[in-house]
Amino acid sequence: MAESQRSFLAVIPARYASSRLPGKPLAEIAGEPMVAHVWRRARCSSASRVVVATDDVRIRDALSPYGAEVVMTRHDHASGTDRLAEVAATLALDDEAVLVNVQGDEPLVPPALIDQVAARLHDDPGASIATLAEPIVDVETLFNPNVVKVVRALSGRALYFSRAPIPWDREHFAAPPELLETDAWLRHIGLYAYRAGFLADYREWAPAPLERLEQLEQLRALHHGHAIQVALAAEPNPGGVDTVQDLARLRELFEAPRGER
Template sequence: MKTMIVIPARLASSRLSEKLLLRAGGKSVLQHTYEAAKRASVTDQIIVAADDPRIVKEVDGFGGEARLTDVNCQSGTDRIAEIALMHDDVDVFVNVQGDEPEIDPGAIDAVAELLMSRPDADIATAACAIDTLAKLEDPACVKIVMGANDRAIYFSRSVVPHARDGGSETLLSSGKTVYWHHLGLYAYRRDFLLWFATQPPGQLEQIEKLEQLRAIEAGKQIVVASVAPAARGIDTLEDFRAFRDRIEDI
């Protein structure tokens, strides 16, 4: 199967303006992400799906490949679907978020390889074990409920599965992983992307504000690769400063 990594890159950000162009260690956040993705072995084909000419200029400047996509795309997945329309020779598209400069290339490979090995699946994504109560109860930490054969049953910002007898802490310390943190890394089949781009948000998606529920609600199959805990992405100025300190201290 032919695979492509796509990095959806939106210039505007409500929490940290133009964060992808912020520089640490002489490189932009976007360049760090691109170079991390390039270390994945599953493909050497990487495209940045940009919404602004300044993003394209930045990518051209460090020798990458970028395509300008519709500024009105509602999500990164829609932006990747636009790239998929341009590449009917590619079977699998891997979504690497542009604000993940410390993403593990091994996790990219794991997600892509899982989808390629599972003809029953439309999407593959990644998760790591939750091991603290604070993280479990944080609505910013999206949880996955998994069933047989590593299949995702549901995604939620709430604590799921709910321990009816109040035993969340006991479950955390049981030695068996019950709670899983969803990481925003995906691999999609091309036909799924083209379907997704034509579908309105589902009821569950609108309630939880999680677009992967659009696929779950429609009966699409999502499989999950278990990976090591991920470094935090760049959402806030504090995140960026911490990343810059780590990079510049090396």
């Protein structure tokens, strides 16, 4: 496939009204707002264009000194996917255009992962979404409902996502459960690539029953029969900021020597 046909946009949804950390995109890390760090990371990827999608002029104004492209969106979107759908419509993107949703609270997101998830979608024309996962190596993570698990088919396409410990090892998950040395358990990494045409359809769908139960928006795509490619992440993802403790951890990482991040 020609290089021009593999191009993609990186879009960073940045919502001001976080329930746990209001104003989270503007939280200061190493003297700069967190969203600026994310934008800089995305700029280091192969994206042909990097856009910040926000609902608040304070975020737009904070990014102005950096020269970042900002698209103002509605404030009532239920998810980052809905916000991306508005961006795709506002920019009048072709249905086959690929957008990568770069979480606005991951200031150390590896640019290589942004490139990888976009390439994965380009490599599977029948998929509407691509995303990433990494092996789970401890029982605590597997049984943590805040960690999303994914199981996939031989093709790499997702079979299901859940907060529950899937797959369930009937023989070895006695009390106490034991995690065997296998690649059966995968942790989902919330980095997505979408086709713009899919996003146009997605914004018209009501939340699916399983989505409501698990509180996982990717289940809406599976409910409507859309394929999601899941690749094993090419390198570790340091994770993002959901809590005050996460923010303190990221601040410490930025203060550490570059080789220790």
